[in-house]
Amino acid sequence: MIRTTLALLAASSIGALGTSAQDIAVQNAKLWTGDRMIENATVVIEDGEVTAVGTGAAIPVGMETIDVEGAWVTPGIFAPYSRAGIVEVGSEVSTNDTAAGASVYTAALDMSDGFNPLETNVAVTRIQGVTRIAVAPGFGASLFGGQGFIANTSGAANSVDKQKAFMFINLGEAGSGLSGGSRPAAWAKLRAALVDARTYPARYFAHNEGDALSRVDALAFGPASRGSQLILIRVSRASDIRKVIELKAESSSLNIALVGAEEGWMVADELAKAGIPVIIDPFANLPSRFESLGATQYNAARLIDAGVPTAFSYFTDDSHQTRLILQVAGNAVANGVDHEDALRAITTVPAQIYGMAGYGSLQSGSVGDVVIWDGDPLEVTSAPTKIFIDGVEQSLESRQTRLRDRYLSLDESEKPLAYKH
Amino acid sequence: MKRTIGFATALLLAAGLAACGDNDRSSDKKGSPANADAGEINKNPYPSTYTPYPSSPVLLKDATVYDGIGGAFDGYDVLLSGGNIAEIAETIEATDDVEVIDATGKFVTPGIIDNHSHLGVYPSPGVSAHGDGNEVSGPVTAEVWAEHSIWPQDPGFTRSLAGGVTSMQILPGSANLFGGRGVIVKNVLSRTAQGMKFPDAPYTLKMACGENPKRVYGYGGGGFPGGAPFSRMGNLAGYRTSWIKAAEYKEKWDKWEEEGGDMPARDLELDTLKGVLDGEILVHMHCYRADEMAQIIDMSKEFGYKVTAFHHAVESYKIADKLAEEGICSSMWADWWGFKMEAYDGIPENIPMVHNAGACAVVHSDSDIGIQRLNQEAAKALSDGRRAGIEISDAEAWAWLSANPAKSLGIFDQTGSLESGKDADVVLWTADPFSVYAKAEKVFIDGALMYDLNDPDGNPVTDFELGQPGEGDTK
Known part of the structure; x- marks a missing residue:
């Protein structure tokens, strides 16, 4: 617990979305467990670790749940x-x-x-x-x-x-x-x-x-x-x-x-x-x-x-x-x-x-590294839509996305683009 | 119903591709073959000996067709005959002499054209004896021609063929301000470089911005300062000094052509630069940073020439509006970045952002690995663009791989799109070529089947790989 808490304090300062490892469940996944594919799978993460995986995995009452509606889910x-x-x-x-x-x-x-x-x-x-x-x-x-x-x-x-x-x-x-x-x-x-x-x-x-x-x-x-x-x-x-x-x-x-x-x-x-x-x-x-x-x-x-x-x-x-x-x-x-x-x-x-x-796996006891994808992860056209590391949801921003967002419009009629941040 | 396509789709994309349009015209005034006129310089002393290989008519039935200029046609037939694209229509009846290939569920596109390759000049294996890609001996080496370094036995040609590449520009390296002439080839193995040269293609000139020239000449050799250029302003001074010399040289020759007298002394370096000022040689310039491109554009106006394409161009997205206005193509990677300071601001949306601004976007490789899957590079850029809200169709994006590079090389009147009468440089893909799982199944160059995924024995093996481990293996 101490280790997890420390990790979270550090993470919060550099753009991880959560302030703590979320207890979270992912539902209706097309899941690669690291060992096999499971359709309509559920993954439960508690305290940064995977606690249950499978089609019948029970989601604890009141746990935040993401229904991915058949999307690909893999370990990090x-x-x-x-x-x-x-x-x-x-x-x-x-x-x-x-x-x-x-x-x-x-x-x-x-x-x-x-x-x-x-x-x-x-x-x-x-x-x-x-x-x-x-x-x-x-x-x-x-x-x-x-x-x-x-x-x-x-x-x-x-x-x-x-x-x-x-x-x-x-x-x-x-x-x-x-x-x-x-x-x-x-x-x-x-x-x-x-x-x-x-x-x-x-x-x-x-x-x-x-x-x-x-x-x-x-x-x-x-x-x-x-x-x-x-x-x-x-x-x-x-x-x-x-x-x-x-x-x-x-x-x-x-x-x-x-x-x-x-x-x-x-x-x-x-x-x-x-x-x-x-x-x-x-x-x-x-x-x-x-x-x-x-x-x-x-x-x-x-x-x-x-x-x-x-x-x-x-x-x-x-x-x-x-x-x-x-x-x-x-x-x-x-x-x-x-x-x-x-x-x-x-x-x-x-x-x-x-x-x-x-x-590299999503089995009971695995670290809570979960990636939800918008398509087959091996396709060049696919990308993650959500990423968790040790149960902490990660930012999908990088310096590259910041540059992209600055230059998507080249309109400088009001101010130089340098003011857009 | 028969409907021949081409015209309508060309109109569809006219706006997006207008940026490259000037290059079409330049192909009409390219260096003419050895001119017999007394005293005139032979502008084509190493002429192409390439001739298309024999082919019989082929009908690709029921394919999804991207015509390379924005059109997508589901369930269409494509007829290749006499080395050319004969017809594209919903239904084409095969006559007895036509080989019919069922392309149901498959895709047909123009062959990929890579306008930035060093195959042959930096061949595999990359041993010290093979470093023929850059005449690093001085900052201005406009006198060298890449074709004189090409080793036609580079196994890389066979790998790029398997990736659906039917033509490419082979360039000198980027150490120099003026690196020398590039050459455009058909991707057909030959005993000689001349045997690969794209017939009647214009010459090109490689120039380079930024870090490379000042690193190699300014900081190279261990001395301080090593020499000029030592800085970006030194780069500009170097180009301008050469253009002034070239203008004087051109004036002498123009005067001689008008008034006669003693023929001026030949200067190989200035021949090439004069070719640019005469509009016969197309400028392809390695340039990463947006601010540097803007300086180069002003310089081209100062001396009265045109930059055809900026290469690598990782910051083109920052000035895509200006590039559209100037009609300059950007030859780009999908996602390379960060390996040097001038590549630090590379982003995966560069290509679609350039396209979206109405400028000419080209996907290039600069790599013997990257050239094997330029279709995937386009797919990455396309999907990253869509996630950023830039909607471009798959068919439009294919122009990055064929029509736009062809325009940047002055060969669009012969290849780069599936239009009646053009060279039958065509790829049949096993599946959607924007999928990682698709492979080039058949590659036709001038109508001749040059690569067949399912017939390894029918594919080329270079001299170098004969009798070596893995000879003839599926690569």
């Missing part, structure tokens, strides 16, 4: 690979905290230190229905990008849900470039770093530095090296993915997920067997680099058919256009993915990858 969308909130204007380095090419630290970089819930792209992301984001580091000074986090998009002061949720590592062409110039160099560094971290602090008593990591970075890499923190590895080429599968076979305790995996379909069965989930961009279908010669929009369908837990993201602009996750999911459906699997790839699968039970 969970974007599994975003940089929203850590960069305001991409090319302005003073506003860009995604990467630190000149830093002496690598694994120790905690991206949540750079998170600004009031960045304009957070609201822009939210009003398209994305309520949770996994925020990843960019490409910095090393194959270790640092540690990413999970946040909600409410804009509230305390909207980081899980700090240090994962360690981000670049392999493939990017990792080679950051490791001295070759794949073997990247792998040598990664293996040495695993030893450094696993033997921390003992080996650092004898030697001041590890083979690959400084004291601070070795400490930071410790949990991931022992399997208690997820390692998210950026990798594309089939042969590079096989190397990661080998690593997992050698160190089965490692908790690994892949991002990119443009040639994942070529090793889909091996990935499924190894239990390694992937985050892919369903748009990727060009041999844009030699490591992605096999890229195809059918990657998604083939991975899912092979049983690989597959989440979607839009890579081309992962900070300001995180919202396009819905469009890429729709395109995945156009390219052979079942509609429910596409919804799963932007709700429950991301939550599972990051170990966030109760997120």
